[in-house]
Amino acid sequence: MSSLAVKPRLTRLTPETGKRLICKAQADELTSMIQSSHSIDASRHFETLYLHQYEAIKSALLGKHTLITTPTGSGKSLCYTLPLFLNSHPKMMMGWVEKGGNGIVIYPTKALGEDQKEKFVRWEGMSGGNLNVGVMSGDVPVEKRRGIFDSSNVIITNVDTLHHYILPSSDKKIVEWLSNLALIVVDEIHYYGENKIQTSFEGVMNRLRLRSPNQTFMATSATVTDRNKLVPCISFNEISKDTSGSGRQCYYVTKSPILAPTPAQQSPVVTVAEICLKAFKCGLKVMGFCRTRGLCEAVYDIILRKTKDFPKKPEVAIYRGGYTPTVRKQLEENMFRGFYDIIIGTSALELGIDIVGIDVVVILGTGMDEGKVKQMGGRCGRSGREGVVLQVCFNGESEGRAYDVPEICWSKVKKGNLRDSWADRVMGMCRAVEGGWGEKEKALWGEDVYDDVVAYWSAKGKLFEQGGSWWAKQSMRNANKLLQIRNVEPLTYLIIDVNLVKEDEEITNRSKCVLDTVTYSRVFYYSFPSAIILHRGVSYEVISVEEPPRILGGESRKECKVLVKRFPTVTYRTEPFQKTNLTLTKTFSSIGKFATEGTLNVKRQVWGYRKIDKKTGLEIARSEIALPAIEWDTRCIKFSLPRGEILARNVGMTGEQFDTGLHALNHALSKSVALFVDIEEGEVDCDHIHHGGSHVLIYDNKPGSNGPE
Incomplete structure (x- = not known):
């Protein structure tokens, strides 16, 4: 190294x-x-x-x-x-x-x-x-x-x-x-x-x-x-x-060369690919972890291009969510046999997949907790062999600090227990349906949760008392439907290779023409018309994207289609431009003097894209497109700030300076949430307001998130 x-x-x-x-x-x-x-x-x-x-x-x-x-x-x-x-x-x-x-x-x-x-x-x-x-x-x-x-x-x-x-x-x-x-x-x-x-x-x-x-x-x-x-x-x-029997593991942190001649060479994605190739040349087997499918595909693409002229090419695999069951099973069987020299994957590789013979683990990005780093790093150093774990910093000041002070990669921030009161209330009602809500339940859930469940549902007339316990009324027999434990998006898009579609074929997620699946919240960002997408090292151009149904859920269809065709000679990649509109629809509780909790309507729309040269990393063209907005309701916390009062107290501060500081504060707080409560970075977002704002607003960033009612 x-x-x-x-x-x-x-x-x-x-x-x-x-x-x-x-x-x-x-x-x-x-x-x-x-x-x-x-x-x-x-x-x-x-x-x-x-x-x-x-x-x-x-x-x-x-x-x-x-x-x-x-x-x-x-x-x-x-x-x-x-x-x-x-x-x-x-x-x-x-x-x-x-x-x-x-x-x-x-x-x-x-x-x-x-x-x-x-x-x-x-x-x-x-x-x-x-x-x-x-x-x-x-x-x-x-x-x-x-x-x-x-x-x-x-x-x-x-x-x-x-x-x-x-x-x-x-x-x-x-x-x-x-x-x-x-x-x-x-x-x-x-x-x-x-x-x-x-x-x-x-x-x-x-x-x-x-x-x-x-x-x-x-x-x-x-x-x-x-x-x-x-x-x-x-x-x-x-x-x-x-x-x-496990060998010693050595954990390192590194970063990309910021003085490289082109933006592409400064990229941490390129650094991850180069580390993987150096390990392969040394006769070592390596696994790389990236946060998103796009980053995985980018690393995989670079490795394939750089090894095109190798006399002995490495066996390379990419593993992430969205694959069809057949593809996923084949990849897992090959990994179990130790077939691959280089494996690139998302967190989907962390859970329950047997992989043998890994010597080096490369992790793109820092800022994750100790347990996640250990989970990824634990893939190497088995069977008595020594293992090396390298974390590659993203470009930027916060990640750069992890290189300057590497000990923070292992800092143990005590995260708070993000208690979901709505989940407690629904679980309590479910138990009242299944066997009553009484002393045994109080012992397990605790007195505070027990009392809150009784008070909340009694006030709504949904409970009755009998034999020392509270029981659900008949109208609540389907109480389980009030809570989705995980974010369940209302729609999935199938990525379909038009050249593999058979005549009169009824297409399902197991059809051979289906390359991939994409969630509703990501589809227009990932696969807008004319976008170049990568799938297991092959470039495809998006031909068309089916518009989602107006009403999601219920009896409406659960799958839509994205049609793509191979574009193997493409020399550029695409990046979307998007805008987000936020509307506070309901406020249902106050938190202190300045904060309120409520529900938020989110409309996110991709309005254009740019083409970037693969070799140089430089922009070569821009285009505008018209796509429907992706819309959902979610939960939020809003902190109201007295803009006029703050400007009056700080005579030298201009409105532009206030706007700049407020914009930075929104981003800083949304990024900081993952440090103190048990969520991943990116699961929350903030208001990206630039001018005239007077609040900080942080919200759950996925469709299907649980609302309070």
């Missing part, structure tokens, strides 16, 4: 850990805990376990709530798969129940859960028919849901499906299945504890816990930072010492 234009600065070293399997006595101990007549030689099977896996499995068999926090790639999934397998046996005796029971495995995303189902197939074969795993998601037709619970004793699902379909169900089979729930597994639990859906996650877990009396929780995470923010009222036995 010494040939970089700017010398990397060391930020942290992690120690090497030794590989340690369990001994025969420990394997025998596990065997003796399992009083069954399995057809497999359990003792011989157990002797292949790492020590931390043995400790986690033993903890679960004793009925202890267990948290496994060993690094990425250390075999955490086996820690819960084996207890699920053992628990399925009808003659099993374990700490949590005497005759086994049902299990639920909760993955962060639907796609990840469906992929993980295949890993359970060999365990089903070994169980002699005792282990039966089903996948339950919102895509499963209503008439088939009962059959899944009839035939399965382990259900793979996600928090959204639990909230909308499983917990609200009045089907007697599903209710009975939940009452015999013994083991609850939450994979990648940090995803919920370090995310603004934390309140909703806690509510779903509380509702699930109240459905059966005897449950053991198991959770995994390589990066959990606050053990107290996992599952309320549960104390975990933590297994944290890695015994799978």
Whole structure:
């Protein structure tokens, strides 16, 4: 790495850990805990376990709530798969129940859960028919849901499906299945504890816990930072010492050469690509992380162009959201086999994907918390090999400070708990529908939330009191629909290669002509008419974009089309120009003297674009376009400032200076939010007002965000 234009600065070293399997006595101990007549030689099977896996499995068999926090790639999934397998046996005796029971495995995303189902197939074969795993998601037709619970004793699902379909169900089979729930597994639990859906996650877990009396929780995470923010009222036995064998990891921070002759050479995107190629030339396998699909495609494109004349070309892959299931599965299989020399991806690579043999991790951008850096960096240095992690700063003063003072890359800012009062109220009402809102619920949610739920819904006439508990009225039986746990955008666009469309073909997201999918909030920014888009290293020109329906949701179609054609000889890229109009539609609470909380209508419109030469990075042309605005309602906080009073007090200040300072303050506060509450940078935006303003306004930056009512 010494040939970089700017010398990397060391930020942290992690120690090497030794590989340690369990001994025969420990394997025998596990065997003796399992009083069954399995057809497999359990003792011989157990002797292949790492020590931390043995400790986690033993903890679960004793009925202890267990948290496994060993690094990425250390075999955490086996820690819960084996207890699920053992628990399925009808003659099993374990700490949590005497005759086994049902299990639920909760993955962060639907796609990840469906992929993980295949890993359970060999365990089903070994169980002699005792282990039966089903996948339950919102895509499963209503008439088939009962059959899944009839035939399965382990259900793979996600928090959204639990909230909308499983917990609200009045089907007697599903209710009975939940009452015999013994083991609850939450994979990648940090995803919920370090995310603004934390309140909703806690509510779903509380509702699930109240459905059966005897449950053991198991959770995994390589990066959990606050053990107290996992599952309320549960104390975990933590297994944290890695015994799978990992080499030392060296963390560095670097930046692009700011005095390079052209803007393109000053780009941190180019720096990431060059680091990847230097690693490849040294015989190392490398993985690069970028924040957006556009940045990933840009790095991937540069690597392909720079290796065009290499005598031995690297095998390069790009992995991000939006791929069709077939493409995603093929990429994951190749990564598991260690096929690729260079992998470029977004945060989609962080969750549950097995990747072997990585020596170097390159991360574009700083400003993320310690846990996220560790999650990404944990991809290298496995199997006793030393790993190198390089963070490349974006150009700009805030990122440049991370190079000047690299210790801030690991600073531990104590983030606040972004409590969502609306999520608490909806979860409380859902529980009142499912089993009442009483003393047990008060113990789990806490007295403050309990009282607020009662006061809020009673005032609206939606609760009645009976037998010491509060119950939902019939009109609230679909209370779950009042809350989308994650931002669910009302529309998806399919990116379609016109040259691959067959005559009279009915196009779905699994059709071969579909290259990609784009969310409603990004479609005109990413794929406006005449835009050049990159897909896995191939350039396409956008021919047309279907206009969205006037009314989103309801019975309207959920997918629209973007038609593209190949443009392999293009020498430029495109960047859009956009404008945003904000209208405060409702104010429903005050925060102190100057701040109010309310709902906001957002209209965002792309009105033009520019062409930029790929080689020089210089602008070569501009064009105007007419596109419909993307519109949605969201939540906001507005801080009103007494403009006239401030100008009167500061005699030397001009209106222009006030406007400049106010504009900077809007951006500074919106960027700072992610430092103090558990959201990602970019999930909030601000009013970009330049002239005559008198407020700071910060809002949730995605369609589908939960409003208060």
